[in-house]
Amino acid sequence: MAFFRSLQNSAFTEWLLGSDSIWTYPTVLTLHTVGMAILVGASFVVHLRVLQVAGDVPLRRLLPLYRFVWIGFAINLLSGLLLFVTEAADRVVDPVFYLKMGSIAVALCLGVIVKRRAIEPQGAPEVTTGLSRSMAAASLALWTIAIVAGRLMAYLKSAA
């Protein structure tokens, strides 16, 4: 706990939050939103197709979209780490933070499993199985929960 407290009270936090420049905190926040658009946007497209509610794009053709999933994830892992440092002590005791992290972890895993089961295999059926569809639906729900939890954290912060 002392470690997280020292992160939150570090000179880095003071610089990132205290600077008047738009290139510090606002830019990290905006990068986190850009990463979200790429990561969740690409995931939404893949999972809606697997759910069979977004037309009949040949499933294997969705494979390149996973590159964007990982690019968006990398942007958000890095920008998220910076944001975490500035409020580390508050977040490690915040259940909403763990809800967000857990949702992201499971949503990503489901995305990888769906890719291996329904998208990658040569000659995988264009009509997805019930199990793949359930996993796609769960992943969509978890991304939604992660977004809502992320938004909620901003309010819990200002309340604290």
Add this chain to the structure above:
Amino acid sequence: MLEFAAWVESTRISKTLFGMSWLWPACESLHFIGLCLLIGGAGVLDLRLMGMFRGLPIRHIKAMMPWAIGGFLINATTGTLFLIMQPHLYLSSAVWWSKVAFIVVAAVNALFFETRLALSALSMDPDADTPRALKVVGACSLFSWFAVLYCGRMLPYLGTGN
């Protein structure tokens, strides 16, 4: 414009909506979800028009566009609610007007694609490279939507005298 903002803010609907403390964060969450649908769906089409995702037929991608349009409608609705609740915040902000301008650019660009280029794009060989006109339209769309996102997210920080 500020008089108009003051008038909107004095209306019962504005006061009632702003009085519901849960509505603002709920709209923000929806705005983020709508953004992901819009940029996810439109982004795939834009990148395809720019020549990426070869082998993915454009007509298949177009079948996904109702989700992108749905995302846009979610955001237009929640955005209008923000505007009704706190009009002065937006109407007095050059960054907000830039955001509106980029939405107009993206919309006109999309309309131009639909009316002038879509038919020939749909009949293209899925493995072929796209002509320059499609690349320009795709890049214009992608740039505009990210500019919209940038203006929206930076709105509280830009042009505040900092």
